[in-house]
Amino acid sequence: MQPYELPLTAAADAIRARQLSPVELADSVLERIEQVEPHLQAYVTVTAEHTRRAAREAENDLAAGRHRGPLHGIPMGLKDLIDVAGAATSASSRVRADHRAQADSAVAARLSAAGAILVGKTHTHEFAYGLTTPQTSNAWDTGRVAGGSSGGSSVAVAAGTATFALGTDTGGSIRVPAALNGVVGLKPTYGLVPRHGVTSLSWSLDHVGPITRTVEDAALVLAALAGHDPRDPASLTTPAVDYRPGAGTDLTGLRVGVPRNYYFDHVDAEVEAAVRRAITRLRALGARLVEVEIPMTRYIQATQWGLMVPEATAYHESTLRTAPELYQDDVRILLEAGELMPAGDYLRAQRARTLMRQEWARMLQAVDLIVAPTVPATAVKAGQETITWADGTVEDVSDAYVRLSSPANITGVPSLSFPVGHDAAGMPIGMQLLGRPLGESALLRVGHAYEQTQPARELARAA
Amino acid sequence: MQPYELPLTAAADAIRARQLSPVELADSVLERIEQVEPHLQAYVTVTAEHTRRAAREAENDLAAGRHRGPLHGIPMGLKDLIDVAGAATSASSRVRADHRAQADSAVAARLSAAGAILVGKTHTHEFAYGLTTPQTSNAWDTGRVAGGSSGGSSVAVAAGTATFALGTDTGGSIRVPAALNGVVGLKPTYGLVPRHGVTSLSWSLDHVGPITRTVEDAALVLAALAGHDPRDPASLTTPAVDYRPGAGTDLTGLRVGVPRNYYFDHVDAEVEAAVRRAITRLRALGARLVEVEIPMTRYIQATQWGLMVPEATAYHESTLRTAPELYQDDVRILLEAGELMPAGDYLRAQRARTLMRQEWARMLQAVDLIVAPTVPATAVKAGQETITWADGTVEDVSDAYVRLSSPANITGVPSLSFPVGHDAAGMPIGMQLLGRPLGESALLRVGHAYEQTQPARELARAA
Numbered sequence: 059m060q061p062y063e064l065p066l067t068a069a070a071d072a073i074r075a076r077q078l079s080p081v082e083l084a085d086s087v088l089e090r091i092e093q094v095e096p097h098l099q100a101y102v103t104v105t106a107e108h109t110r111r112a113a114r115e116a117e118n119d120l121a122a123g124r125h126r127g128p129l130h131g132i133p134m135g136l137k138d139l140i141d142v143a144g145a146a147t148s149a150s151s152r153v154r155a156d157h158r159a160q161a162d163s164a165v166a167a168r169l170s171a172a173g174a175i176l177v178g179k180t181h182t183h184e185f186a187y188g189l190t191t192p193q194t195s196n197a198w199d200t201g202r203v204a205g206g207s208s209g210g211s212s213v214a215v216a217a218g219t220a221t222f223a224l225g226t227d228t229g230g231s232i233r234v235p236a237a238l239n240g241v242v243g244l245k246p247t248y249g250l251v252p253r254h255g256v257t258s259l260s261w262s263l264d265h266v267g268p269i270t271r272t273v274e275d276a277a278l279v280l281a282a283l284a285g286h287d288p289r290d291p292a293s294l295t296t297p298a299v300d301y302r303p304g305a306g307t308d309l310t311g312l313r314v315g316v317p318r319n320y321y322f323d324h325v326d327a328e329v330e331a332a333v334r335r336a337i338t339r340l341r342a343l344g345a346r347l348v349e350v351e352i353p354m355t356r357y358i359q360a361t362q363w364g365l366m367v368p369e370a371t372a373y374h375e376s377t378l379r380t381a382p383e384l385y386q387d388d389v390r391i392l393l394e395a396g397e398l399m400p401a402g403d404y405l406r407a408q409r410a411r412t413l414m415r416q417e418w419a420r421m422l423q424a425v426d427l428i429v430a431p432t433v434p435a436t437a438v439k440a441g442q443e444t445i446t447w448a449d450g451t452v453e454d455v456s457d458a459y460v461r462l463s464s465p466a467n468i469t470g471v472p473s474l475s476f477p478v479g480h481d482a483a484g485m486p487i488g489m490q491l492l493g494r495p496l497g498e499s500a501l502l503r504v505g506h507a508y509e510q511t512q513p514a515r516e517l518a519r520a521a
Numbered sequence: 522m523q524p525y526e527l528p529l530t531a532a533a534d535a536i537r538a539r540q541l542s543p544v545e546l547a548d549s550v551l552e553r554i555e556q557v558e559p560h561l562q563a564y565v566t567v568t569a570e571h572t573r574r575a576a577r578e579a580e581n582d583l584a585a586g587r588h589r590g591p592l593h594g595i596p597m598g599l600k601d602l603i604d605v606a607g608a609a610t611s612a613s614s615r616v617r618a619d620h621r622a623q624a625d626s627a628v629a630a631r632l633s634a635a636g637a638i639l640v641g642k643t644h645t646h647e648f649a650y651g652l653t654t655p656q657t658s659n660a661w662d663t664g665r666v667a668g669g670s671s672g673g674s675s676v677a678v679a680a681g682t683a684t685f686a687l688g689t690d691t692g693g694s695i696r697v698p699a700a701l702n703g704v705v706g707l708k709p710t711y712g713l714v715p716r717h718g719v720t721s722l723s724w725s726l727d728h729v730g731p732i733t734r735t736v737e738d739a740a741l742v743l744a745a746l747a748g749h750d751p752r753d754p755a756s757l758t759t760p761a762v763d764y765r766p767g768a769g770t771d772l773t774g775l776r777v778g779v780p781r782n783y784y785f786d787h788v789d790a791e792v793e794a795a796v797r798r799a800i801t802r803l804r805a806l807g808a809r810l811v812e813v814e815i816p817m818t819r820y821i822q823a824t825q826w827g828l829m830v831p832e833a834t835a836y837h838e839s840t841l842r843t844a845p846e847l848y849q850d851d852v853r854i855l856l857e858a859g860e861l862m863p864a865g866d867y868l869r870a871q872r873a874r875t876l877m878r879q880e881w882a883r884m885l886q887a888v889d890l891i892v893a894p895t896v897p898a899t900a901v902k903a904g905q906e907t908i909t910w911a912d913g914t915v916e917d918v919s920d921a922y923v924r925l926s927s928p929a930n931i932t933g934v935p936s937l938s939f940p941v942g943h944d945a946a947g948m949p950i951g952m953q954l955l956g957r958p959l960g961e962s963a964l965l966r967v968g969h970a971y972e973q974t975q976p977a978r979e980l981a982r983a984a
Binding site: 291367368369371372375396397398399400401402403404405406409412 | 754830831832834835838859860861862863864865866867868869872875
């Protein structure tokens with residue numbers, strides 16, 4: 059096994075035991091990038107020189123007995139919406155051609171302090187406003203979409219060109235590409251991870267979170283990211299928690315909510331079958347399955363769009379007037395649509411969200427978490443614009459991809475997606491666990507328990 | 522002195538000492554209503570029968586030794602936006618012709634539990650959406666406006682037809698009529714007094730608070746109103762505080778901010794002179810005067826309207842479609858204007874508010890409170906639509922009346938208005954103290970200290 063193939067936890071253990079040097083790991087990841095990046099295009103920029111230098115520094119630190127914790131010496135990719143001092147934050151957009159970040163974002167500073175090493179900035183659907191990331195190819199089949207908007211981060215983690223990565227998630231942008239590339243994505247509780255220095259798509263729905271190869275890895279990264287920062291007005295002041303899941307797999311007493319509506323409607327048969335198998339596995343571990351009724355489902359799409367569209371337009375207001383031609387057509391059209399939205403529609407969406415949060419809180423009193431498919435279909439072929447369901451209904455790919463993930467953005471509850479199999483074409487399938495606000499530990503425990511019942515996952519073929 | 526002339530504190534002391542019976546007090550107030558209400562029109566409905574019955578019950582309770590506290594047996598008026606079970610909440614509008622409230626609002630329930638006795642529901646500018654309350658006359662000159670929107674409550678307290686009253690304040694609607702009628706009005710910190718069961722004008726700016734004859738009285742009422750109620754999503758969970766100011770008038774060490782901009786621009790000379798005299802009085806009591814620069818003043822008006830207009834329209838959306846003719850023209854036009862407002866304008870107002878709150882918090886670190894005129898002019902003649910300032914500028918009366926009070930709504934800081942004199946025409950002048958969030962005690966202490974240096978105020982002539 060090459061060092062680039064190691065999940066974060068295994069790499070961290072090896073580094074701590076001095077069986078693996080950060081320089082070896084960085085070199086292995088950079089070689090892997092040379093090998094597969096031409097096919098994948100996961101990165102906007104690779105910071106090879108910086109990576110090697112930082113790896114040597116980490117090696118020196120470790121040799122001198124200064125171990126900063128599990129992220130020390132670990133190569134990471136950061137979605138190119140996340141500021142790193144001195145580097146461009148391109149947002150994968152021509153609008154940012156001359157950009158330079160003055161200072162680290164809150165999350166970049168925290169990861170840097172924890173010893174993680176930047177490998178490069180990863181591609182996003184332009185300004186995170188889309189679900190395919192057209193520049194980047196799926197790690198399992200380069201003829202298929204990466205998913206988005208954190209497509210580059212998910213593909214890099216899946217292909218071994220980053221040991222972990224960060225994404226952002228406004229309607230599913232961490233979880234959708236994680237699911238489509240067979241890796242783990244965690245959208246934390248709204249406000250748990252500060253967003254200072256991260257380009258906004260829609261501030262009342264935006265989240266930052268980890269993309270990793272295992273659930274345990276996600277817990278390690280979340281521990282470094284979580285915590286108050288007054289520069290993000292939505293940042294919560296909750297005390298630190300040890301997110302690392304224990305080794306046990308006994309889920310006796312756990313009440314797992316299985317949706318009787320919404321989450322299994324218009325879902326591909328192979329996806330549904332894989333998720334149902336995984337749910338059965340949770341029951342085998344001792345969990346009690348409880349049917350739940352998802353509330354207010356007919357408001358989900360209107361609420362997500364009613365919040366996101368005007369907030370996104372407000373963020374881009376001045377550029378949209380001075381240089382609209384710099385945006386890709388799909389994004390420009392969405393931004394221009396936002397200029398036409400009346401305040402009343404936005405207010406209705408805000409009020410619907412308030413009610414939806416209350417209804418979800420009530421639903422989550424009866425169960426400890428909810429299980430659902432992350433995405434109703436696996437990765438479509440690049441350029442495919444619609445999905446036709448078994449009943450003949452035709453759905454826009456983006457609408458389908460966001461449909462099952464956006465409720466967690468609207469309500470702010472945490473959602474953890476992890477792989478639960480592949481379809482007949484070999485494309486990965488993801489399942490999500492949705493928990494109570496600040497219930498990340500429960501999600502990570504259950505996800506980790508499930509993982510331990512499965513054979514270790516392999517990296518994507520990446521070609 | 523007739524019982525109706527007693528301020529709340531004096532009436533409460535007399536009741537507790539069994540020198541005054543609640544029945545005597547209620548009868549005196551009801552007689553006063555018969556005498557002056559035909560000229561004033563402060564009330565939508567007077568609940569004389571209920572008032573007398575409740576007064577007898579209070580008397581029985583007190584005779585049996587059951588004293589519920591300082592509000593026990595005190596006659597009050599409630600602005601007719603505030604639900605009282607079984608009564609109409611007319612909002613002074615034809616839209617509410619057939620309305621009946623199913624349950625008490627949070628504040629009505631709290632006052633009722635404290636033993637206060639409803640005398641009647643007082644007039645508001647229709648749905649609180651205006652600053653004159655055209656149905657009601659000023660307590661000092663029936664040819665002049667009452668101010669609004671809590672015009673009825675302010676006139677009733679000023680004229681002796683209620684011992685205290687409640688108002689609501691979205692841009693100044695407690696403080697403006699309180700100032701124009703020579704009484705005390707307190708807009709508490711946003712979220713301190715729950716709004717459940719109170720008709721909304723603009724939920725992110727709406728406040729409920731007391732209108733009284735003295736600052737000490739305001740403290741007594743606030744103590745009964747404050748405290749968490751989960752049915753108001755903005756309700757704060759702050760612990761109870763004893764608001765009652767002590768007897769001392771020594772203000773040594775207090776840093777009083779005197780605005781060098783905004784609050785004295787386009788202010789009537791007599792109003793400015795009275796406020797400056799009151800400020801000098803605070804200095805004589807030991808306060809240190811500190812010049813302060815009010816931040817972001819050119820955003821105040823746009824922010825207030827940008828928040829209020831679309832929220833008000835959202836609340837009235839369905840009636841506006843089915844029965845627009847039931848509204849008064851001025852209110853209908855404002856509501857219809859809200860339908861045309863783009864979401865971007867509302868978002869800009871929300872963002873400006875966030876920044877303004879931060880800037881005000883910074884300003885309020887340097888001083889304990891800020892002093893300013895409440896309203897830039899005294900009560901205008903009924904029907905007068907504009908004010909012409911000394912430099913020839915013409916301003917709409919409503920714009921002028923709301924101009925100095927709305928910053929406290931936008932920022933959510935508490936503001937206490939109390940009388941500091943009269944102009945040459947005999948019309949009252951108000952000064953406001955603006956404090957830190959949850960700094961009501963400091964405002965009440967300073968206002969009470971000022972009052973003790975003044976001769977006792979007389980009731981308005983009310984005819």
